[in-house]
Amino acid sequence: MATLNAHIPSGPLAMKWTRHRNESRLISPANKRKYKVIVVGAGLAGASAAAALAELGYEVHNFVYHDSPRRAHSVAAQGGINAAKNYQNDGDSVWRLFYDTIKGGDFRAREANVYRLAEVSVQIIDHCVALGVPFAREYGGLLDNRSFGGAQVSRTFYARGQTGQQLLLGAYSALCRMIAAGAVKSYTHCEMVDLVVVDGHAKGIIVRDLRTGRISRHNADAVVLATGGYANVYYLSTNALNSNATAIWRAYKRGACFANPCFTQIHPTCIPVSGTYQSKLTLMSESLRNDGRLWVPKRREDCSKPPNEIPESDRDYYLERMYPAYGNLCPRDIASRAAKKVCDEGRGVGPGGRGVYLDFSDAIKRLGVAKVRERYGNLFDMYREITGEDAYQVPMRIYPAVHYTMGGLWVDYNLMSNLPGLFVIGEANFSDHGANRLGASALMQGLADGFFILPATIANYLATVNPAQRPSTDHPAFAEAEAEVTTRLRRLLQCRGKRTPTEFHRELGQLMWDYCGMSRNRAGLELALRRIPELREEFWHNVNVPGEATTLNQALEKANRVADFLELAELMCLDALHREESCGGHFREEHQLPDGEAKRDDEHFAYVAAWEYAGPDRAPVLNREPLVYEEVRMTTRSYK
Amino acid sequence: MKVTLKVWRQKDAQSPGRFVTYVTPELNPNMSFLEMLDVVNEDLIRRGEEPIAFDHDCREGICGTCSLVINGKPHGPHRGVTTCQTYMRSFKDGDTIVIEPFRARAFPVIKDLIVDRSALDRIMWAGGFISVRTGSAPDANTIPVPKDVAERAMDAAQCIGCGACVAACKNASAMLFVAAKISHLGLLPQGQPERYRRARAMIEQMDREGFGACTVTGSCEAVCPKGVSLEFIARMNRDYAVALLKGDPIQRAAAAI
Known part of the structure; x- marks a missing residue:
C-alpha cells in the first residue's frame, strides 16, 4: 500500500497557505541553478510553471509534443477565468469563491487546496494583466466580468470568447522570455513516453522525438507533469485530437497513485454529434448560458417542428422550471443530466432526438443584435461554420459532451504525488474540483498551480535532495525504461493486423460513453469491465500500424496513446463501480433521490479513491484519503 | 459525394516530393475537411500504406496547428476560417482538390504536408x-x-x-x-x-x-x-x-x- 499523507498545514483554513509559505524550505540563489527540473507540457499549468521556476533560477527543461508550446489545449478554453476580486461589489470574497467551488464539486475535493486556489485567484488576474492579456474592459477602462454556472456573483474575467487563448499566449510569452534568457530549454515535437524512477524517486523521463522517432533519456532532480486530462478516452470529446493520457498513465504504472479516475465532466453545451465520421465535438462556451435559455418542446409531437413555430406556451424551459434559483446557470453536471433526461423522455430535437435548444431570441430582444454579437460573436460564427445555421435567427441545438476530467494523479498539498520528486499540476492532478468542476475554474487552477503554488512548494522536496548526486542517464533505470519503450513500439509496428488504431479508439469510446458516461449502473459497468480487456487483447493482436519507428509516424503515435487509453478505461470503470453513491459528474442510477437528484453517501464515500498499480494482470490497490472538512459542513447540494 | 485529391507527398526534408492522386470513399458533406483526410487515411492504413501526414490538433480553429494550401489557398476556400473549420459542403461531388503544404523558405517540409514553423x-x-x-x-x-x-x-x-x-x-x-x-x-x-x-x-x-x-x-x-x-x-x-x-x-x- 502507498502511504498517502496530504501534508495539509495545521491552523485555520484562511491562514494555512500563508503559514505554509512561511514555513516552506528556501534554496539560495547560488544553489538553485544547480537543480534541474523537467516540466512536461506547456498549457496554462506547464508554461506558467516552467516560466516561474526559471525566473527563480532553476534549470528548466520543457517538453511538448506540439510543434510549439503555444498550441497546448488550454488555448481552446472560451468563456473565462474566475477570481475573487469582487470588482463588481456584488458580495464576492475568497470565502465565497472557495465555497462555490467546493459545493460545485459536491464536497469531494480537498478543503485546504480549494481555499488556497480561491486565495491565489486574485494574484492571477494581476499577473495576467501585467503580462498584457487583453481582458474585456468597461468604458471606464476597468476590468469587466460576466457570470458563470454555479455562482450567484459575477467573478469571471474574459477576453471575448477566447480567454484560454489569451491566457495561454500570456503564459507562453512568459515562457518565451525565459527561453530567450537561456533559463528554459524548450523541446518541441517531443512526447514523454515513460517516467524514470530511481530508488523510489522520479528522476527523469524517456522522450520520443515525433519528427525523427529518436528516443532520448533526460534526467532531473524533479519531474513536473502538466500534461492535461484524459477525456479523449471517450474518443469523442471537446479535447484536442492529440490530447492523451500517456504521461500520467506511464507515471501511474511506475507507482504514482491515480485518484478518482471516474470523475469526468460532461459539458452541457456542445454541438451535437452529426455522424460516425466525427472526430471531435465542439464546445459552445458556458458563458452563452448567461443570455441563452435552454428549452425543449413540451410535447413530443412538436419536436420535428421548426423551433420558431413553437409558441412560448408549448416550450419547456426545463432548467428554469427545475432549478428556479440558478435557472440556466446551474452547474454543468446538473445541466447535462437535465438535458439527457428531457431527451430520454423523447422530447429531444434534431437528428436522433439528441439535442436541446439554446435560444437567444429573448436576449436579442432585450439587448439588441449588436450587443449579443459583441459578447458572443465568435461563438455564433463558429456555430455557423460547423452547422451551417445562423443562431441569430434560429436557436442553437446543443447536447452534452465529455469535456474535462476532475480525476488525475494524486498529489499532496505541495502538489507532489506519492512518488517523491514527481509533481503534477493543472488538469493532470485531481485536487481541486472534486466530483464536478465549475465553469471558468480550470484556467484558474492551471495558472494558480503553475505561477504561484508549485514554485513555492517544490523547494520543500528539492531542498532534501543533492543535485550533485542526480543519477546520470546511464543509470540502469533509464536503460530499462528506454528498452521497454522500444519493445512496445516494435510490438505495435510488427502486429500488422486488420484494424486501424482509430477503430479501436472509437469502439472503446463508445463503450465508455454508454457505460461510464453521464449516468452509470452496476450492470453496465460490469459489462464494460468484461469488454475492455477483450478489446485490449484484440488490439495487441489485430492493430495495423504502417510505417517505421524511426520517422514521423502519426499512426504509431496514435496507437501508442490508444494502448494506454485501453488500460485507463478499465480503471475508470472499476472506480465508478466501487463508488456506490452519486456525486457531481458521477451519477450512479442506483443512488438517486426520489426527485432524480444525486444521492451522495458521506458516511461511506467521503474519501479520495487513490488507485495504485500492482503489476500486470493484478487488480489495482485502493488507497483511501479521508476528506476531513474542518470549516465547511458537507450539505446536500441544492440549486433549486 | 466523392472527390479526387492530388496530395503532396514527401518522405522527409531531404527527399524530393511529388503529387499523388487519391479518390476518396463516399463522403458526407457535413464532414470537416480534416475528417475527409481521416477517412482517406483510414483506408490507406487498412491497406498497409502510410497515411498522409498532416498537422492538426484542436479542430476548432484556435490552436493554429492545422495548415494546408487547398486549391492554391492557405486554409481553403473561405475567408476567416482555418482548414479544420472548412467543411466538405464547400466542395462539389466530383471535384478535384489539390492539397499542398505551406510553402516558404523559412518553413522547411518535415513530411508530406507538415512543415517546420x-x-x-x-x-x-x-x-x-x-x-x-x-x-x-x-x-x-x-x-x-x-x-x-x-x-x-x-x-x-x-x-x-x-x-x-x-x-x-x-x-x-x-x-x-x-x-x-x-x-x-x-x-x-x-x-x-x-x-x-x-x-x-x-x-x-x-x-x-x-x-x-x-x-x-x-x-x-x-x-x-x-x-x-x-x-x-x-x-x-x-x-x-x-x-x-x-x-x-x-x-x-x-x-x-
Whole structure:
C-alpha cells in the first residue's frame, strides 16, 4: 500500500497557505541553478510553471509534443477565468469563491487546496494583466466580468470568447522570455513516453522525438507533469485530437497513485454529434448560458417542428422550471443530466432526438443584435461554420459532451504525488474540483498551480535532495525504461493486423460513453469491465500500424496513446463501480433521490479513491484519503 | 459525394516530393475537411500504406496547428476560417482538390504536408513578451485601459500563429504575424516600456529567419483565419522607424555617462 499523507498545514483554513509559505524550505540563489527540473507540457499549468521556476533560477527543461508550446489545449478554453476580486461589489470574497467551488464539486475535493486556489485567484488576474492579456474592459477602462454556472456573483474575467487563448499566449510569452534568457530549454515535437524512477524517486523521463522517432533519456532532480486530462478516452470529446493520457498513465504504472479516475465532466453545451465520421465535438462556451435559455418542446409531437413555430406556451424551459434559483446557470453536471433526461423522455430535437435548444431570441430582444454579437460573436460564427445555421435567427441545438476530467494523479498539498520528486499540476492532478468542476475554474487552477503554488512548494522536496548526486542517464533505470519503450513500439509496428488504431479508439469510446458516461449502473459497468480487456487483447493482436519507428509516424503515435487509453478505461470503470453513491459528474442510477437528484453517501464515500498499480494482470490497490472538512459542513447540494 | 485529391507527398526534408492522386470513399458533406483526410487515411492504413501526414490538433480553429494550401489557398476556400473549420459542403461531388503544404523558405517540409514553423517561435523569443516577474504585478485595476484600446489590442492578439500569412505571401513575409504581436503589446500601457526595443528585436529576428519583405499586396490579410488587419503592419513599421531613430536606449544612456 502507498502511504498517502496530504501534508495539509495545521491552523485555520484562511491562514494555512500563508503559514505554509512561511514555513516552506528556501534554496539560495547560488544553489538553485544547480537543480534541474523537467516540466512536461506547456498549457496554462506547464508554461506558467516552467516560466516561474526559471525566473527563480532553476534549470528548466520543457517538453511538448506540439510543434510549439503555444498550441497546448488550454488555448481552446472560451468563456473565462474566475477570481475573487469582487470588482463588481456584488458580495464576492475568497470565502465565497472557495465555497462555490467546493459545493460545485459536491464536497469531494480537498478543503485546504480549494481555499488556497480561491486565495491565489486574485494574484492571477494581476499577473495576467501585467503580462498584457487583453481582458474585456468597461468604458471606464476597468476590468469587466460576466457570470458563470454555479455562482450567484459575477467573478469571471474574459477576453471575448477566447480567454484560454489569451491566457495561454500570456503564459507562453512568459515562457518565451525565459527561453530567450537561456533559463528554459524548450523541446518541441517531443512526447514523454515513460517516467524514470530511481530508488523510489522520479528522476527523469524517456522522450520520443515525433519528427525523427529518436528516443532520448533526460534526467532531473524533479519531474513536473502538466500534461492535461484524459477525456479523449471517450474518443469523442471537446479535447484536442492529440490530447492523451500517456504521461500520467506511464507515471501511474511506475507507482504514482491515480485518484478518482471516474470523475469526468460532461459539458452541457456542445454541438451535437452529426455522424460516425466525427472526430471531435465542439464546445459552445458556458458563458452563452448567461443570455441563452435552454428549452425543449413540451410535447413530443412538436419536436420535428421548426423551433420558431413553437409558441412560448408549448416550450419547456426545463432548467428554469427545475432549478428556479440558478435557472440556466446551474452547474454543468446538473445541466447535462437535465438535458439527457428531457431527451430520454423523447422530447429531444434534431437528428436522433439528441439535442436541446439554446435560444437567444429573448436576449436579442432585450439587448439588441449588436450587443449579443459583441459578447458572443465568435461563438455564433463558429456555430455557423460547423452547422451551417445562423443562431441569430434560429436557436442553437446543443447536447452534452465529455469535456474535462476532475480525476488525475494524486498529489499532496505541495502538489507532489506519492512518488517523491514527481509533481503534477493543472488538469493532470485531481485536487481541486472534486466530483464536478465549475465553469471558468480550470484556467484558474492551471495558472494558480503553475505561477504561484508549485514554485513555492517544490523547494520543500528539492531542498532534501543533492543535485550533485542526480543519477546520470546511464543509470540502469533509464536503460530499462528506454528498452521497454522500444519493445512496445516494435510490438505495435510488427502486429500488422486488420484494424486501424482509430477503430479501436472509437469502439472503446463508445463503450465508455454508454457505460461510464453521464449516468452509470452496476450492470453496465460490469459489462464494460468484461469488454475492455477483450478489446485490449484484440488490439495487441489485430492493430495495423504502417510505417517505421524511426520517422514521423502519426499512426504509431496514435496507437501508442490508444494502448494506454485501453488500460485507463478499465480503471475508470472499476472506480465508478466501487463508488456506490452519486456525486457531481458521477451519477450512479442506483443512488438517486426520489426527485432524480444525486444521492451522495458521506458516511461511506467521503474519501479520495487513490488507485495504485500492482503489476500486470493484478487488480489495482485502493488507497483511501479521508476528506476531513474542518470549516465547511458537507450539505446536500441544492440549486433549486 | 466523392472527390479526387492530388496530395503532396514527401518522405522527409531531404527527399524530393511529388503529387499523388487519391479518390476518396463516399463522403458526407457535413464532414470537416480534416475528417475527409481521416477517412482517406483510414483506408490507406487498412491497406498497409502510410497515411498522409498532416498537422492538426484542436479542430476548432484556435490552436493554429492545422495548415494546408487547398486549391492554391492557405486554409481553403473561405475567408476567416482555418482548414479544420472548412467543411466538405464547400466542395462539389466530383471535384478535384489539390492539397499542398505551406510553402516558404523559412518553413522547411518535415513530411508530406507538415512543415517546420519554429521560426515563428524564435521571433517570439526575440521580444514577444512583457518583462514582468511572477508575483510582482500591481492590482489589475491600477492602470485603466480604455475599452477601445483593449479591443484593438485584442484584435491583434487574436493571431493563432498558423503561418498562413507567410504561405499566402509571394515574398513569404511574416510581417502580419510579427505586426500582430508588436501591436498587441505596443497598444497596451503595460507594453510601453519595451515597445520600441521589442519592435526592433522581433523584426531583426524575422529577417534572420529568412522571411521576405512586405510589398503590401494584402494576401496575408485575405487568408488570415482571424482577420488580423493589414493596418497593424503600418503600425509596426512606424514603431520600427521610431525605434531606429531612437537607437538603443541602453547604449544611449551609457554614452551619456
